[in-house]
Amino acid sequence: MNKNLQEQIIRSSGVNVLKCMRCGKCSGTCPSYGEMEYHPHQFVYMVERGEIEPLLKSESLYKCLTCFACVERCPRNVEPAKVVEAVRLAAVRQQGNNHLTPAQIPDMLDDDLPQQAIVTAFRKYTK
């Protein structure tokens, strides 16, 4: 259990994980459910338990589309996407742990890809 990181993530997210009643609606409505090792309800539960390390290492951090479906549809207003974001920030804020670097960008481009995709990916994946 990582008390220090747990506190940082809870504060940064602004989420009260204790409000979760484990109904699973966030994961049921998540468009990335099939791509995730840990699903939105598990992020909330594992942060509550202080099980931060497995989340920090998981590719699931980079599968969240920030579509706010879980935020909108949670019957308890827990806002799981904010927990996912706080954990992702805790990961990419570590030295040398950016998920995307400028050198990787040229290979990802095509003639139609909007800037919007690039700036959004940088905001999500890089510090």
Place this chain on the structure above:
Amino acid sequence: METFTYYPGCTLRTKAKDLDTYARSSAEALGISLVEPADWQCCGGAYTTAKDEIATKLSAVRTLNAAKESGTALVTVCSACHNVIKQTNYDISNNDDMAMKVNNYLKLSEPYSGETTVYHYLELLRDVVGFDKLKEKVVNPFKGKKIAAYYGCLLLRPSKALAMDDPENPTIMEDFIKAIGGTPVIYAQRNECCGGYITMEDKAQAAKRSGAVMDSAKDQGADMVITACPLCLYNLRKNSGSDLPVYYFTELLAEALGLKEANNE
């Protein structure tokens, strides 16, 4: 002529010129003057919800403050800019700690605390122009065309900050379609995500998501899909594998108003 501050955002300058050009020409025809603020910055594409992030919110505050200083409401048209700017405005109005940190950094002549009213272009049509008035100005109605409105995620959610429409049963784009003489098509995936920026590193997921959206629209008999988002347009056109045409809503608006040739797809 009523004047508004108009924020185009980075993508409307390059890959999404049609979204921008036809928004401007249509506004002029509808008696709305859109004035671009000097030296605007990219909104960042995605709102950072974390409470301890300040720098990533500053560009949106600068835009909001530019509108405040000019004494006009702010109009956005790209779904992502709209989302970032409205969420920033909501948080700076409701989170004193964030407002204090932002203002301590920016040192504006007067602190910014959420004074600006933000309209998405669709809200401008609904709330300022009025869909009835728009209907009267239509010269080329989309008669008999079945048009599927794609909201995606960014136009509606989180609804407490965006406050644009019912997040699960929206009507604003369908009402727009009716105003330009078309027939709206309601389909299950209209407010589910297209995959967004995941196309950068996981084409398969982007294909799965955007394909689900397009199949859902096609199953309900749509002739075309319209969107307000450059990244949605990209995913729906390039990653979905569907042959259903996708346009910006401003293209249809300009066509209906007689300002643009018809699309030939």
